[in-house]
Amino acid sequence: MKAPVRWQKPLLLRPRDTVHVVAPAGPFDRAGFEAGLALIAQRYSPLHGSELFESHRYLAGEDRLRRDGLSRALLDARARAVFCARGGYGAMRLLPELPLADMAPTALVGFSDITALHLALQARGRVSIHGPVLTQLGRQPADVHERLFRLLESPEPPPPLTGSATYVPGVAEGRLMGGNLSLLTRLLGTPFLPALDGAVLLLEDVGERPYRLDRMWTHLRLAGVFERVRGLVLGDFNECEEKNATYSSADVLRSLAEETGLPCAAGFPIGHGALNQPVPLGTAVRLDAAEARLTFLEGAVSE
Amino acid sequence: MKAPVRWQKPLLLRPRDTVHVVAPAGPFDRAGFEAGLALIAQRYSPLHGSELFESHRYLAGEDRLRRDGLSRALLDARARAVFCARGGYGAMRLLPELPLADMAPTALVGFSDITALHLALQARGRVSIHGPVLTQLGRQPADVHERLFRLLESPEPPPPLTGSATYVPGVAEGRLMGGNLSLLTRLLGTPFLPALDGAVLLLEDVGERPYRLDRMWTHLRLAGVFERVRGLVLGDFNECEEKNATYSSADVLRSLAEETGLPCAAGFPIGHGALNQPVPLGTAVRLDAAEARLTFLEGAVSE
Numbered sequence: 001m002k003a004p005v006r007w008q009k010p011l012l013l014r015p016r017d018t019v020h021v022v023a024p025a026g027p028f029d030r031a032g033f034e035a036g037l038a039l040i041a042q043r044y045s046p047l048h049g050s051e052l053f054e055s056h057r058y059l060a061g062e063d064r065l066r067r068d069g070l071s072r073a074l075l076d077a078r079a080r081a082v083f084c085a086r087g088g089y090g091a092m093r094l095l096p097e098l099p100l101a102d103m104a105p106t107a108l109v110g111f112s113d114i115t116a117l118h119l120a121l122q123a124r125g126r127v128s129i130h131g132p133v134l135t136q137l138g139r140q141p142a143d144v145h146e147r148l149f150r151l152l153e154s155p156e157p158p159p160p161l162t163g164s165a166t167y168v169p170g171v172a173e174g175r176l177m178g179g180n181l182s183l184l185t186r187l188l189g190t191p192f193l194p195a196l197d198g199a200v201l202l203l204e205d206v207g208e209r210p211y212r213l214d215r216m217w218t219h220l221r222l223a224g225v226f227e228r229v230r231g232l233v234l235g236d237f238n239e240c241e242e243k244n245a246t247y248s249s250a251d252v253l254r255s256l257a258e259e260t261g262l263p264c265a266a267g268f269p270i271g272h273g274a275l276n277q278p279v280p281l282g283t284a285v286r287l288d289a290a291e292a293r294l295t296f297l298e299g300a301v302s303e
Numbered sequence: 304m305k306a307p308v309r310w311q312k313p314l315l316l317r318p319r320d321t322v323h324v325v326a327p328a329g330p331f332d333r334a335g336f337e338a339g340l341a342l343i344a345q346r347y348s349p350l351h352g353s354e355l356f357e358s359h360r361y362l363a364g365e366d367r368l369r370r371d372g373l374s375r376a377l378l379d380a381r382a383r384a385v386f387c388a389r390g391g392y393g394a395m396r397l398l399p400e401l402p403l404a405d406m407a408p409t410a411l412v413g414f415s416d417i418t419a420l421h422l423a424l425q426a427r428g429r430v431s432i433h434g435p436v437l438t439q440l441g442r443q444p445a446d447v448h449e450r451l452f453r454l455l456e457s458p459e460p461p462p463p464l465t466g467s468a469t470y471v472p473g474v475a476e477g478r479l480m481g482g483n484l485s486l487l488t489r490l491l492g493t494p495f496l497p498a499l500d501g502a503v504l505l506l507e508d509v510g511e512r513p514y515r516l517d518r519m520w521t522h523l524r525l526a527g528v529f530e531r532v533r534g535l536v537l538g539d540f541n542e543c544e545e546k547n548a549t550y551s552s553a554d555v556l557r558s559l560a561e562e563t564g565l566p567c568a569a570g571f572p573i574g575h576g577a578l579n580q581p582v583p584l585g586t587a588v589r590l591d592a593a594e595a596r597l598t599f600l601e602g603a604v605s606e
Contacts, residue, residue, distance in 0.1 A: 026514075057550050058514040089514040093521050186518060189492025190525035211329075211361040211392040215489060218396050222493040247360050 007175075007282055009127045010107035011080060012301040013044065013152040019081040020073035020106075021048040021134065023060035025113040026088020028135050033085055035138025040083060043149060052085065059090045067094045070117075074103040081152060086135045087112030092183065095192050100124050107152055107301060109133075111276065112206070115179035119187055122177050122194035122282050129300055130179050130202065130270070131278025140276060148278045155299040161277055163234070163292035164267030165250070167257040172231025173297075176285045178202040185216045188223045197228045200285050204235030204271030210242050210252040217256045231263040231287040233294055235270030263289035310478075310585055312430045313410035314383060315604040316347065316455040322384040323376035323409075324351040324437065326363035328416040329391020331438050336388055338441025343386060346452060355388065362393045370397045373420075377406040384455060389438045390415030395486065398423055398495050410455055410604060412436075414579065415509070418482035422490055425480050425497035425585050432603055433482050433505065433573070434581025443579060451581045458602040464580055466537070466595035467570030468553070470560040475534025476600075479588045481505040488519045491526045500531045503590050505582070507538030507574030513545050513555040520559045534566040534590040536597055538573030566592035 013019070021037065030053070040046055049069050054061030073082045091113050100120055108117060108128040121128045131148050132140050151158055177199040178184050184203070187193040205213065220226060234257075240249035250266070257264035265287065269275035280300035287294050316322070324340065333356070343349055352372050357364030376385045394416050403423060411420060411431040424431045434451050435443050454461055480502040481487050487506070490496040508516065523529060537560075543552035553569070560567040568590065572578035583603035590597055 057548075057555065058517070058545075089518055092518070092525065095525060182518075186488075186522045187525070189496075190522070190527075192525060193492075214361070215392055215395070215485075219489045219493070222395065222398060222490070222495065224493075242361075245360075252360065 007125045007127060008105065009300065009302040011105045012155060012303055013080045013107070015043055017044050017080040018078050019044045019046050019083060020076060020079050021046050021052065021083050021085060022070045022073050023052050023085040024066050024070045024094055024117065025060065025090040026058055026086055027055035027060045028086035032135040032138060036134030036136070039137055039145060044081070046083070058088065060085070063093055066090065067097055070094060071099050074106065075099055077104045079104065079106055081107040081109060084110030084114045084133045086133045087114055089113050092116035092186060095120055109148070109278070112180050112272065113183060115183035116187065118179055118281050119184065119194060120192045123192055127280055127282035127300055129278050130281050132276045136276060144275060144277060151278050151280060151300045155301055155303055157296040157299050158279070160293055160295045161268055161279070163265040163294070165265065166289050166292055167254045167264040167266055168262060169290035170231070170263030171289070172200050172263045172287045173284065174198045174200045174230045176200050176202055176279060176281055176283060179204065179281065181205040181213070181216050182208065185219045188219060196225055199229045200231045200233060200287050201229045202233045202235065202270065202279070205237055205240065206272035207239045210240065210245070210247065210249045213237070213240060213249060213252055214256060226260040226262060229262065231289065232257060232260070233268055233287055234264065234266035235268045236273035238272045263287055265289040265292040267292070268294060310428045310430060311408065312603065312605040314408045315458060315606055316383045316410070318346055320347050320383040321381050322347045322349050322386060323379060323382050324349050324355065324386050324388060325373045325376045326355050326388040327369050327373045327397055327420065328363065328393040329361055329389055330358040330363045331389035335438040335441060339437030339439070342440055342448060347384070349386070361391065363388070366396055369393065370400055373397060374402050377409065378402055380407045382407065382409055384410040384412060387413030387417045387436045389436045390417055392416050395419035395489060403427055412451070412581070415483050415575065416486060418486035419490065421482055421584050422487065422497055423495045426495055430583055430585035430603055432581050433584050435579045439579060447578060447580060454581050454583060454603045458604055458606055460599040460602050461582070463596055463598045464571055464582070466568040466597070468568065469592050469595055470557045470567040470569055471565060472593035473534070473566030474592070475503050475566045475590045476587065477501045477503045477533045479503050479505055479582060479584055479586060482507065482584065484508040484516070484519050485511065488522045491522060499528055502532045503534040503536060503588050504532045505536045505538065505573065508540055508543065509575035510542045513543065513548070513550065513552045516540070516543060516552060516555055517559060529563040529565060532565065534592065535560060535563070536571055536590055537567065537569035538571045539576035541575045566590055568592040568595040570595070571597060
C-alpha cells in the first residue's frame with residue numbers, strides 16, 4: 001500500500017467524443033440499460049462489444065469475456081470515458097489481469113461493485129468518477145446528468161454537496177477515496193488497495209444489515225484504516241435496516257463514527273438512492289462535518 | 304502474519320474440572336443456552352458471570368462487559384476450558400484488547416463468529432477446538448457430545464471424518480486452520496490472522512448468497528491465501544442458495560475450488576448443520592480429497 005508517485009487525471013471530454021460501455025460485474029436488465037445508454041448517446045459516441053449482454057450465473061459472462069471487454073476499453077487511446085453498465089458483483093475477480101499500468105487517460109464512471117476498479121486506479125494514482133452506472137442513470141434526475149457531463153467536460157471543481165447529519169464535527173482536507181463499503185473491505189490485505197494515508201474516505205452501501213455494517217467497519221478498524229484517513233463522508237445506506245429492531249442503521253453508523261473520533265458527516269446524496277451525485281475520486285476535497293458540507297478543490301479532468 | 308515459534312496445546316480436562324462459559328459475540332435464546340449448559344454441567348463444573356445475559360443491539364452487552372468476561376475466563380489458571388454461548392457477531396470487536404499472550408492453557412470451544420478468536424489464537428500458536436456453541440450443543444446428537452468430551456479429555460487423535468464430495472482430488476498434510484469463511488476474510492489485512500503457510504484450510508458458512516461466497520473466496524485469492532495453504536476442507540454451507548437460480552452454492556464452490564487447483568473435498572459434517580463434529584484447530588491433519596477423508600494426526604490437548 002505505497003503512495004503513488006504522482007496523480008494523473010483523465011483528459012476532458014467534448015460532445016461526440018468516443019466513449020466505451022463495459023460490463024465488468026453483474027448481468028443487467030436490458031430496458032434500464034438502454035435508458036442510460038440513450039442518455040449518454042445524446043452527448044457522446046458510445047461503443048460496446050457484443051459480449052456485453054452475456055450472462056454466466058451472477059456475472060455478465062465469464063471472466064475472460066468481461067476482462068477482454070474492459071481491457072480493450074481502458075487501452076483505447078481514441079476514447080475519453082468508460083461507462084459501466086451495472087455493478088452487482090464481479091469486477092474484483094478481474095483485478096490481477098487488467099492493463100492498468102498502460103491504460104489511456106480515460107475517465108472510468110461507475111460505483112458500487114465498480115469500487116474495486118476505482119480503488120485499483122487510486123492505487124496507481126489515477127483519478128476516476130464515482131457516479132451512476134448506466135442501469136441507474138436513466139432513473140436519476142436531470143441535475144445528476146448535468147453534473148456528470150460537467151465533471152467529464154470541465155477541469156473546474158464541481159459544486160459542493162451537502163449531507164443531512166453531523167456524526168463527529170471537525171474539518172478534514174485530503175484526497176477523496178473509497179466508495180462502496182463492502183468492496184473497500186474486500187480489498188484489505190490485497191495489493192489493489194491504495195495507501196489511504198491522508199484521504200477523506202467516502203462510504204456507502206445497500207442491503208447490509210446493521211451488524212454487517214459494524215463487521216465491515218470493524219474490519220477497517222482492525223486493518224488500521226482509521227489511523228490513516230482524515231475524515232469520513234457517508235453516502236446513502238439503503239435497505240440496511242434490521243426488521244423489528246429498536247435501533248437503526250444510522251444509530252449504528254453514528255456509534256462507529258464516534259469510536260473513530262474522525263470528522264464525519266452523513267446523508268450525502270451519493271450511492272444507491274434516488275440521487276447519486278457524481279464525485280471525482282482521487283482529487284482534493286474539504287469536509288466540514290459540522291456543516292455537513294463537502295467542497296471539491298479540484299475537477300476530475302485535465303485539458 | 305509470522306509463523307509462531309512453537310505450538311501449544313491446552314491441558315486435558317477431567318470430569319468435574321472448572322470450565323468457563325462466555326458470550327463474546329451475539330445475545331442468545333435462554334432455553335437453547337440452558338440445554339447446552341445442562342449438558343456440560345453433567346460432566347464439568349461451569350462458571351459464568353451475571354453479565355452473560357446482557358444485550359446491546361446485536362451484541363451480548365457492550366464491548367467492555369464482553370471483553371471483561373472473556374478475559375477473566377482466558378486468564379483463569381484453575382479452569383480447563385472456555386465454552387462460548389453463541390456466535391452471531393461481535394468477537395472480532397474485542398481482538399485488540401484480549402490478554403492472549405498471558406492466557407492459561409485452556410481449551411476454547413466454539414465456531415462461526417468465534418472463528419475470530421480461534422484465528423487470533425492460531426496466530427499465537429495456540430490449539431483450540433472448532434465445535435458447537437452452547438445454544439447449538441443441545442440440538443446435536445450424542446455422538447457429537449461424546450466426540451467433544453473425548454477431544455477435551457484425551458491426547459489421542461479423534462476419529463477421521465468423511466465428506467460427501469471431491470472437488471479436486473489430491474492429498475494434503477498440514478495444520479488445520481480457518482473455520483467460518485466470513486470471519487476468516489474479515490481478518491485479512493489485520494494483525495490477527497495466522498500465517499496460514501502450509502495449512503489445511505477449513506471453511507464453512509451460513510446464509511451467504513452464492514455471489515457473496517464467490518466474493519469472499521476471491522478476497523482470499525487476491526490476498527494470496529491459496530498460494531500459501533495446501534488443501535481445502537469444506538464443511539456445511541447452509542442457507543446459501545439463490546432463489547430461482549439455475550446454479551447451486553455447491554456449483555459455485557466447486558468452480559472456485561477448481562480455480563485454486565488445491566486438493567479439496569466438501570460436505571464434511573462441520574458447521575451450522577444438523578451435525579457439527581468438533582475438530583482441533585492448529586493440529587496436524589491429512590486430507591485425502593479423492594476419498595473425501597480428513598484424518599487427524601494429533602489430539603487437541605496435552606497431559
